[in-house]
Amino acid sequence: MRQALARWLRAGSFARHVGVLTSGTVFAQGLAVLALPLLTRLYSPEDFSLLAVYVAIIGIMTVVSCLRYNIAIPLPEDDADGLALLTIALIAALVVSALLALPTLLVPSLTAALLGHPMLAPYLWMVPVGVLLASTYNALQYWSSRKKRFGLITRTRIARAVGGVGTQVAIGAAAASPFGLVFGHMLYGGLGVVGLLRDLLRQDRQVLHELTAARIVEQSRTYRRFPIWSVPEALFNTAGVQLPVILIAALAAGPEAGFLMLAMRVMGLPMGLIGSSVAQVFIAEAPAKHRDGKLSIFTRQMMWALFRAGAPPLVLVGLVSPFLFPIVFGAEWARAGWLVAWMTPWFVLQFVASPVSSALHVTGHVAVAMVLQAFGLFVRVGPVIIAACTASDVVSETYAVTGALFYALYLAIILVLIK
Incomplete structure (x- = not known):
C-alpha cells in the first residue's frame, strides 16, 4: 500500500x-x-x-x-x-x-x-x-x-x-x-x-x-478558550449523540438500544473509513491554510469531495439494509436494518460536516460552535424524551430525524462562517 x-x-x-x-x-x-x-x-x-x-x-x-x-x-x-x-x-x-x-x-x-x-x-x-x-x-x-x-x-x-x-x-x-x-x-x-x-x-x-x-x-x-468554550461545545455535541442512547436504553422496552447501536455502527463505517482520516489530516493542515488565507476554499473542496465519496455508499446501505440485516446478522436483528434506512440522511450530512468542523476552532469561532452544539443537544434530546413517553415504538426513528436536522444546520453555519 x-x-x-x-x-x-x-x-x-x-x-x-x-x-x-x-x-x-x-x-x-x-x-x-x-x-x-x-x-x-x-x-x-x-x-x-x-x-x-x-x-x-x-x-x-x-x-x-x-x-x-x-x-x-x-x-x-x-x-x-x-x-x-x-x-x-x-x-x-x-x-x-x-x-x-x-x-x-x-x-x-x-x-x-x-x-x-x-x-x-x-x-x-x-x-x-x-x-x-x-x-x-x-x-x-x-x-x-x-x-x-x-x-x-x-x-x-x-x-x-x-x-x-x-x-x-x-x-x-x-x-x-x-x-x-x-x-x-x-x-x-x-x-x-x-x-x-x-x-x-x-x-x-x-x-x-x-x-x-x-x-x-x-x-x-x-x-484557555478551549476549556472555557470547547469543553461545553464537545460535551453538548457528544451528549446530543450519546445521551439519547442512554435514555432509549432506560425508557424503551426490550433491547431497542442494542438495535440502535448496531445500526449506528454499520452507518458509521464510512466515517470510520474515510471521514476520521480526513478529519485527522484536516486539523493538521487547516492552521497553515488559514494563515495563508486559503481555508475557505480548502474546506469547501473537502466538503464536496466527502459528499461524492460518502453519499452513494451510505444511500445504498440505507436502501438494502432492511432486507439484508436478517440474513447477515440473524433474524432477531431485523429491526436494526429498518433503523439504518431512517438514519441515512443523518449520516450523509454528518459525513460531510464532521471532518471539517474543526474549521470553526481554527478561525476562532469556538463560542459559536459551543452555542450550536448546545442547540443541537436540545433539538436531539427533547424529541427523544417526548417520543419515549408518548410513542416509544418510534423513539429511535425520532432520534434519526433530529440527527439529520441538526447536521443540516451545522453544515450551513460552517459554510457561512469560513468565508
Whole structure:
C-alpha cells in the first residue's frame, strides 16, 4: 500500500496523508465488519444494549477529559508549545478519570441505577479505565498528527482493531456475556498508546528538553478558550449523540438500544473509513491554510469531495439494509436494518460536516460552535424524551430525524462562517 501511494500521490500532499491513514483504517474497519455477523450470533441484542450504554458513557467523558487541550496540539508553530499542550491534556485526563473512579468503584449499584441500567453495575469499574486509555491515545494521536506521522497512527489503528475485536470474539466464544463486549471495547480504546508514546520519546527528545513548567502554564493560558468554550461545545455535541442512547436504553422496552447501536455502527463505517482520516489530516493542515488565507476554499473542496465519496455508499446501505440485516446478522436483528434506512440522511450530512468542523476552532469561532452544539443537544434530546413517553415504538426513528436536522444546520453555519 505504501508503494502504491508513493507511486500515485505526491509525498507530503493532503491526499497522500489521507491515503496513508485510510489504508490502515480500511483494514481495521474491514475487520470490524467481518466480526459483526459473528458477534451478533455470540451476543444477544440485550448484551449489545448494555454495551451501548457503556460506549455512550465513555464517549461523553472521553471527549472532554483532556479539557479539549488535545485539539489545540497541532495549532502552535513551536513544537515545544504543542508538547506543553499534550502534557496539559494528559494531566487533565488523569484527573478526570480519577474523579470518575469515585462513584463507579464506591457505589456501582447506585450509579448504574441512576443511569437506568442496573445490569451495568458489575462493569462500571471499566469506565474510568476506559476513559483514561482512550483519552491518552487521543491526545498522543494529535501529537503524531502534528508531526505528520500518519503511518504510525495507521499501525496503531490496526492494532486497536485486532486487539479489541479479537478479545470480544474470544470471550464470546468461550462464555458469552456482556463482559466480553465491554472489556473488548475498553481494550480497543487504549491499544496503541505504547506505540505512540514510545515514538514520542524516541524521536522528540530535543523537544522534551524544552518542556518546562513555565511553558505549560503559559500555554494553558494562551489556549484557555478551549476549556472555557470547547469543553461545553464537545460535551453538548457528544451528549446530543450519546445521551439519547442512554435514555432509549432506560425508557424503551426490550433491547431497542442494542438495535440502535448496531445500526449506528454499520452507518458509521464510512466515517470510520474515510471521514476520521480526513478529519485527522484536516486539523493538521487547516492552521497553515488559514494563515495563508486559503481555508475557505480548502474546506469547501473537502466538503464536496466527502459528499461524492460518502453519499452513494451510505444511500445504498440505507436502501438494502432492511432486507439484508436478517440474513447477515440473524433474524432477531431485523429491526436494526429498518433503523439504518431512517438514519441515512443523518449520516450523509454528518459525513460531510464532521471532518471539517474543526474549521470553526481554527478561525476562532469556538463560542459559536459551543452555542450550536448546545442547540443541537436540545433539538436531539427533547424529541427523544417526548417520543419515549408518548410513542416509544418510534423513539429511535425520532432520534434519526433530529440527527439529520441538526447536521443540516451545522453544515450551513460552517459554510457561512469560513468565508
